Amino acid sequence: MKEYRTISQIAGPLVFVEKTEPVGYSELVNIVQADGTIKRGQVLDTSDELVVVQCFETTAGLGRDSGVRFLGETIKMPVGSQMLGRILSGSGKPKDGGPEIVPEKRLDIGGAAINPYARDTPRQFIQTGISTIDGTNTLVRGQKLPIFSGSGLPHNEIALQIARQSKVPGSTEEFAVVFAAMGITKEEENQFMQDFERTGALEHAVVFLNLADDPAVERIVTPRLALTTAEYLAFELDYHVLVILTDMTNYCEALRQIGAAREEVPGRRGYPGYMYTDLASIYERAGIIKGKKGSVTQFSILTMPGDDITHPIPDLSGYITEGQIVVSRELHRKGIYPPINVLPSLSRLMNLGIGEGMTREDHKKVSDQLYAGYAEGVDLRGLVAIVGKDALSERDRLFLEFADLFEDRFVRQGHNEDRAIKEDTLDLGWELLATLPEEQLVRIDRELIHKYHPKYRKKAAAESGTSSATASDLRSESM
Numbered sequence: 001m002k003e004y005r006t007i008s009q010i011a012g013p014l015v016f017v018e019k020t021e022p023v024g025y026s027e028l029v030n031i032v033q034a035d036g037t038i039k040r041g042q043v044l045d046t047s048d049e050l051v052v053v054q055c056f057e058t059t060a061g062l063g064r065d066s067g068v069r070f071l072g073e074t075i076k077m078p079v080g081s082q083m084l085g086r087i088l089s090g091s092g093k094p095k096d097g098g099p100e101i102v103p104e105k106r107l108d109i110g111g112a113a114i115n116p117y118a119r120d121t122p123r124q125f126i127q128t129g130i131s132t133i134d135g136t137n138t139l140v141r142g143q144k145l146p147i148f149s150g151s152g153l154p155h156n157e158i159a160l161q162i163a164r165q166s167k168v169p170g171s172t173e174e175f176a177v178v179f180a181a182m183g184i185t186k187e188e189e190n191q192f193m194q195d196f197e198r199t200g201a202l203e204h205a206v207v208f209l210n211l212a213d214d215p216a217v218e219r220i221v222t223p224r225l226a227l228t229t230a231e232y233l234a235f236e237l238d239y240h241v242l243v244i245l246t247d248m249t250n251y252c253e254a255l256r257q258i259g260a261a262r263e264e265v266p267g268r269r270g271y272p273g274y275m276y277t278d279l280a281s282i283y284e285r286a287g288i289i290k291g292k293k294g295s296v297t298q299f300s301i302l303t304m305p306g307d308d309i310t311h312p313i314p315d316l317s318g319y320i321t322e323g324q325i326v327v328s329r330e331l332h333r334k335g336i337y338p339p340i341n342v343l344p345s346l347s348r349l350m351n352l353g354i355g356e357g358m359t360r361e362d363h364k365k366v367s368d369q370l371y372a373g374y375a376e377g378v379d380l381r382g383l384v385a386i387v388g389k390d391a392l393s394e395r396d397r398l399f400l401e402f403a404d405l406f407e408d409r410f411v412r413q414g415h416n417e418d419r420a421i422k423e424d425t426l427d428l429g430w431e432l433l434a435t436l437p438e439e440q441l442v443r444i445d446r447e448l449i450h451k452y453h454p455k456y457r458k459k460a461a462a463e464s465g466t467s468s469a470t471a472s473d474l475r476s477e478s479m
Contacts, residue, residue: 001069001071002021002069002070003032003067003068003069004017004019004020004067004068004069004070005064005065005066005067005068006018006019006020006068007062007063007064007066007068008050008064010059010062010063011261011262012059012257012258012260012261013054013055013058013059013215013216013217013257013258013261014044014052014053014054014055014059014258014261014262015031015041015052015053015054015055015059015062015068016050016051016052016053017050017051017052017053017068018049018050018051019049020051020068020070022046023043023046023051023070024043024046024072024074025043025045025046026042026043026074026075026110027042027043027070027071027072027073027074028040028041028042028043028070028071028073028074028075029041029042029043029053029068029069029070029071030068030069030071031053031055031062031066031067031068031069032066032067032068032069033061033062033066034063034065034066037061039055039056039057039059039062040055040056040057041053041054041055041056041217042054042056042074042075042217043070044258044262045262052262053068054217054258055215055217056091056215056217056218056221057215058215074108074109074110075108075109075221076106076107076108076109077092077106077107077109077225077228077229078092078101078102078103078105078106079101079103079104079105079106079107079228079229079232079233080101080102080103080104080105081104081237082101082102083101083206083229083233084176084203084204084205084206084233085202085203085204085205085206086098086101086206086207087193087196087202087207087209088101088206088207088208088209088225089208089209089210089214089218090180090182090208090209090210090211090214090218090219090221090222090225091210091218091221091222091225092208092225095209096193105232105236107228107231107232108228109221109224109225109227109228110224111224111227111228111231111285113284114284114285114287114289118289118290119287119288119289119290120142120287120288120289120290121142121288121352122140122141122142122143122287122288122295122297122349122352122353123140123141123142123352123353123358124140124141124142124168124171124353124358125138125139125140125141125168125169125353125354125358125359125421126139126140126141126166126167126168126242126297126353127165127166127167127168127169127420127421128161128162128165128166129161129165129166129417129418129419129420130158130161130162130165130338130340130413130419131410131411131413131419131424131425131428132325132338132340132342132345132410132411133162133325133340134419134421134425135363135366135367135370135410135421135425135426135429136342136345136367136370136371137323137325137340137342137345137346137347137350138347138350138353138354138359138363139297139299139347139353140297140347140349140350140352140353141168141240141288141295141297141353142286142287142288142295142296142297143286143297143298143322143323143347143349144283144284144286144287144297144298144300144320144321144322145298145299145321145322145323145324145325145347146248146299146300146301146302146314146317146318146321146323146324146325147159147299147300147301147302147324147325147326147327148302148304148309148314148317148324148325148326148327149301149302149303149304149327150303150304150307150327150329151303151305153303153327153329153332153339154327154332154337154338154339155246155247155301155303155327156188156191156192156246156301157337157338157415158301158327158338158340159179159244159246159299159301160191160192160195160196161338161415161416162242162244162299163177163179163196163201163205163242163244164195164199164201164416164418165418166242168240169420169421171240173238173240173293174237174238174239174240175204175239175240175241175242176204176205176206176233176239176240176241176242177201177204177205177206177241177242177243177244178205178206178208178226178227178229178230178233178241178242178243178244179192179196179205179206179207179208179226179243179244180207180208180210180222180223180225180226180243180244180245180246181207181208181209181210181246181247182210182219182222182223182245182246182247182248182250182251182254183210183211183212183219183247183250183251183253183254184209184210184211184212184246184247184250185211185212186211189209189211192207192209193207193209206226206229206233208222208225208226210222212250216253216254216257216258217254217258219250219251219254220251220254220255220258222251223245223248223251223282224282226243226245227243227282227285227296230243230285230296231285231296233294234292234294234295234296235289235292235294235296236294237294238292238293238294239294240294240295240297241294241295241296241297242297242298242299243286243296243297243298243299244299244300244301245282245298245299245300245301246300246301247301247302247303248279248300248301248302248313248317249302249303249304249305249313252271252275252279252302252312252313255271255272255275255278256270256271256272259271259272267312268312269311269312271312271313275312275313275316276316276319276320279316279317279320280320282300283298283300283317283320283321284320285298286298300317300321302314302317307329309326309344322347322348322349323345323346323347323348323349323350324344324345324346325340325345325347326340326341326344326345327339327340327341328340328341331407331411334407336407336408336411336412337412337413337414337415338411338413339411340411342370342371342374342411343371343374343375343378350367351364354367359421359422359426360421360422360426361448362426362444362448362451362452363421363426365443365444365445365448366426366429366430366433366444366452367429368443368444369433369441369442369443369444370406370410370429370432370433372443373399373402373403373406373432373433373436373440374402374403374406376399376403377399377400377401377402377403377404377406378403380392380396380399380400380403381400381403383396384400395437395440398435398436398437398440399436401435402432402435402436405432405435406432409428409431409432410428410429410432426452430452430453430454431454433453434453434454434455438453438455
């Protein structure tokens, strides 16, 4: 294998090599130090005069006398069915003390774009056990739904709870979770590993952990390794896979760092102009393919710098994905977990996965009425701050109390509380709606009110009990 000693410059994680033969984009590279130590890298840019190599490790120790060998292949992920239950580094190496993965296949981490014509429409409901997601911003199998959070908010706890609890009710199909964490601290790494092992969720999961002190270049690779693993499990082993990516902000910061090292012309707030395309190459790897049994569903978590939803990272993510779940600092200050604010949250595919035969016939109407009642109650809080509570009408006071009840009973739940959609979330929604006058439930059909409203259900149960007692009396008399 030919070795070049034509390094002209080293800038951060980048090595600039001159006078090479034609080299392919994304080709793997070995960089040999003077003492024989080998560092791995990848071709980031290539031209007739210059090749730019990004090093997966620190470039400390490299110099003009270092040798560069181009390997003629791209990064490939070794995949196999025995990957479930494994914890790997951000570069795909075992971190759990187990053996190296024995690959059934080695797949290019760039993946293959799904032909839009081959995509099937996402339709099947996924139950996360969290009422604010299942009830009002439903996740559908094959969807890409990001969580917009802020620094210091419990998005990692929410991610772990989703990873533990996610399932398709009544389904016996194989379900797996691929969890990829990027730029996390050592403390967060220990938290993730302990939670997966403590709860047994690791049995049906593959975990990738990239630490904050790992090279930025590795952070670029981590989500692609995770998605390649997910695609193999889904489209070759027929698993339904939920991919959780946290934190995409750290991923974008790594993109910006590498762009600055390359001296690229920056876009908005210093991020590369191609960040939209780069994010799309990750988000668009979720979906269902016609004729394939498996699916890839994606939850990507990102922290909004300064809680600014117009920041380029959440802004571009919102264009590509199918909605957003917004984590609220105000709810977090009130001590509510999970602090998910349903008002700015949205699931664009929700209507495809709910209703009769999937969740329950009243799901959409209950969700709309809960949203409308909570929105009115939140608006009234602003009015109370100006005119005082005594100035409100009796109706307005009921909606104001409804907003407090909604936060305290519907939004608030335990870290390990797994709510079923029918028996828990929707029935709880009806209990809250029962605190409002029946004539105010304008978004729900009368027949649904008579079928599910607690008042009518109790009445029907009482009548059923009376008729049963009457039948029992008749039987005893005939005896």
